Amino acid sequence: MYVSTLPEVPFYALSRHADVWTAWRDPARYSNSHGVSLELWSPQARRRSSFISMDPPEHTAFRALISRGFSPRRVAELEPRIRELTRARLSTAVEMGGFDFITDLVQRIPVDVISELIGVPEADRDQVLAWSNLLVQRDEDFTMPHSAIEATLHLVGYYTDLIAERRRRPGEDLVSALLAAEIDGARLSEADICAVLLLLGAAGNESTTKLLGNAWYQAARHPGQRALAFAGAIEAWIEETLRYDSSGQMVARLVTADVTWYGQRVPAGSRMLLLGAAANRDPRVFPDPERFDLTRDTGDLLSFGTGPHFCLGAALARLESRVVLEELVAAVREDYEIGTPVRMHSPNIRGFAALPTVVEPR
Template identity: 30%
Template sequence: MASIELGSPNFKANPYPIFANVRKNDPIKQVVLPGNRLGWLITRYEDAELALRDPRFIKDPRHLLSLEQLSKQFGRIVTEQEEGSQQAHQQPVFFERNMLGADPPDHTRLRSLVSLSFTPRFIERWRERIQTIAHELLDGVQGTGTMDLVNDFAFPLPMLIITEMLGVPRDDQARFRAWSNLFIESSGDPDAFRRNADQVRAFREYLRYLINEKRKLPAEDLISGLIAAESEGNKLSEGELISMVSLLLIAGHETTVNLISNGMLALLLHPEQKELLQQDPALIKSAIEEFLRFHGPLMTATQRWVSEDMELNGQQLKRGDYVVVVLASANHDEETFKHPDELDITRSDNRHLAFGKGIHYCLGAPLARLEGQIAISTLLQRLPHIQLAVAPEELIWRPGSLIMGLRALPVQF
């Protein structure tokens, strides 16, 4: 059985030739994943789009798998005590119990609780605050002539915004970043979650404490809003509330960190495209879409399982099979995109899958787009001569099969 190390930092440095070969010769490919699990890689655009929107590919495996099978998939089973009940029960790790890991009708109910806070109109209200933070961050480094674009700019900008939206104390950001890195970089590796069970538990307790504080003293923030919705009879359990907050915190900044840093890396490696964007700043919207396609923030989509036997592109998928939709491959499919391995910030009809498709389309896409537009435009305006401070081959990519992100991006200006 073949094995592709999707989470390997070395593989992430240039996965596209391998993906091109897989698309050509074995587009629905069964591989051995971390934890000795079998899974199907879906690599072509047409198949990936179908899997993302087809209800036969489900998100909640509890409808298909036994507790033993769930333990192998998720790394561990946590035993929880129902609030107000003496009966213990078992569930997969807590952060799977949110809208990202749910199917209708639970998904519909959970997503509706936060959807109004992520509309384009609501997100637009944050434009001035995003711009202010971008300038403040660059004020802190502009006199030095050098910075790590990830840690000095791309990470703190979306982190400050999502924590302000949710009402997370600013002093807690350092602890939260460590937890976020653990979850993201362990993605797709059950053994990694087993090794870090204590940290998983600590993050859960932190979120429980934060939610309890908001119950005592509500504010004009998203966590308080979720608590209020819970009290109005939407049947949001404590586990769901903790899981929802964890999802919003992690997903609310991880995608944008990688969008900003990967986008800037693409420009720095393609100076003609950087110059074109500097000459015509109005191209920033199409440029962001191209960054999302060319070297997007996610290597793969989040988990899916086959709910019934089916045939897909000549392969027989069975009920309960694990499926990995490889967004990075689908977004470079030559059958869908002309010259897919070329960066073209003027590309039209850019139907990339970076934010997914169907009912699980990324709720935070408007926020990520706005943050990306402001961040990269401000960088090019304030630091017009910005360039890499190291050779490209010295850059190190973060592990984990889910994300495509750099550990650091040293630049000089």
């Protein structure tokens, strides 16, 4: 266990796979009530991040409501539409030959998908994407810059208007479903619905976009593994990227009762970081963890968490990633080249803001 020496942000951190797994599955001792990141730590975190900043049983009821839109059947039904959107975006990129893998291609596909689920009109999606990208940016000291705060306010205003529109004219989208839903006989407040939309709008973009960028980058760095990927090992490509280059690095928890780790007392009220990305490199679980290897067993990876807070969008992120990579492999030659990437500046999210790519069509 790591103990922070920074007096302004005191925290503890767990990095071993078994320790992270144990804490993740114990929401009674390791609470989400103050959010999942140190820089946004607050007892009012649910106003911004909705049900991921709740604990059972409230979290259980809220999650069950949202999960209806992400059921296995509903996710599977999205595949033809995801493939259609991918082919449309990809054909334009391939024609250019040189393009930015992030901004010109992959970030637009999950945004289209989540926007259709939420009910964001096509004409508004570029603006919503721009605000969502600003929302997750951080300054050099990892605090929220003014641009991120401003983008949050813009998104809150936009979603508030969208909620009002669906009150007047309900549709088949998630906003309409949330307006009609009840938890313990009570309707959701506008603030609760808006928080769900903020969460899904950002998470629906970030998780898939960063996963795909990391997969594309790591395959280029490991030509032998890229050959396996282009020979058909798409799902292994995704899973090993999730392990080797996790886009989600860590989550924070509030310790609710005194606990002891390795002889060190951690008092109630402490901040505990669960380092999922480090757990995915634990040699006790993943032999030779520094090797990018599509043939390894990734069954124990923790990239989407575990327990009651297992990522609700994991199946959708995997589906989107599989479809996009399948279409890429079918459309371009294996020996693509990447230029100098630009990494996103974030304490929690690992991935690229830009990834120049040159391809040749098959």
